[in-house]
Amino acid sequence: MQLNIGSGILFLLTLGFVSSTALTVSLQPHETLCYYVLTVAKDSSIGFYFAVQSGGSFDIDFKVKDPEDKVLISGEKERQGDWTLKAETPGEYEFCFANGMSTWADKVVDFEIRVDDDFRAELPEVKKVSTGEKEPVDGMVFSVSSIEDKLNNMLRTLQYYKTRNSRNQHTVKSTEERILWFSLLEILLMCGLALFQISVVHFFFKGSRKQMV
Structure with a gap:
């Protein structure tokens, strides 16, 4: 679902278990784009990567907030970044890019958000030939x-x-x-x-x- 609100875009992603999204967006001068990721499990792992591909000096402002509106990471005039966050509180996490420092140059940004809710499927167990006991497939x-x-x-x-x-x-x-x-x-x-x-x-x-x- 995508909603246009002012200069920002709210993009809601409902993610379960392990999933990710990779997007390329273009920011006009003085424009802000915000993306929201919804986590359903506590202590989920969120991977966040971005890189400015073109425009101006290849820099952008960014900010990441948790569901309680607390700023987790932020930066100004950054060219790229790669982080792994621990989502201690389930809910919507906000990822915003701002091109406010630019007066005429558009910015093209590649970014990826990956959510791992620590879901692990149970692997089948095999029986030992000699004892008949079950053992996990560790290898x-x-x-x-x-x-x-x-x-x-x-x-x-x-x-x-x-x-x-x-x-x-x-x-x-x-x-x-x-x-x-x-x-x-x-x-x-x-x-x-x-x-x-x-x-x-x-x-x-x-x-x-x-x-x-």
């Missing part, structure tokens, strides 16, 4: 956890390279535009100087002819 649990950690690290690395690539492309385009305008200015100056020199030479020759007559 499988360890393997799954290891794969999950490696995938998360790979995802963070990809996000980092995506951010760096976007900023490098923006820098290259900006440099190309500056070179183009400086080249045009140089051509105009050269043409202006050539016309000025022709006018001066023409004036001197025209004056000398008059004196000879």
Whole structure:
């Protein structure tokens, strides 16, 4: 559900067990965007990542509040960030981005919010061949956890390279535009100087002819 209220956007996400959302948003100058995540379990883990992809100096203001309107983390003119929060109180957690410091530049921000309500499915148990007793599948649990950690690290690395690539492309385009305008200015100056020199030479020759007559 998405509601437009003034310059802000309220985006309500109802999340259960383990889920995440990755979005790309564009902020106009002096605009604020707020997103709300609803947690249903106590001591849930909330992962929060964002990176400014383009616009101005690649910076943004942000603020995270809990259901009791207490500021958990905040920052001004930040380019990117990665945090893991402990949701001690179930309810709506607010994530806001503000482009108030910018007077003309739009900002494009990639961000991801991941909620883990600490739900774990019960793995099946197997019987020992010799004793017939049941034992948990510890090896499988360890393997799954290891794969999950490696995938998360790979995802963070990809996000980092995506951010760096976007900023490098923006820098290259900006440099190309500056070179183009400086080249045009140089051509105009050269043409202006050539016309000025022709006018001066023409004036001197025209004056000398008059004196000879």
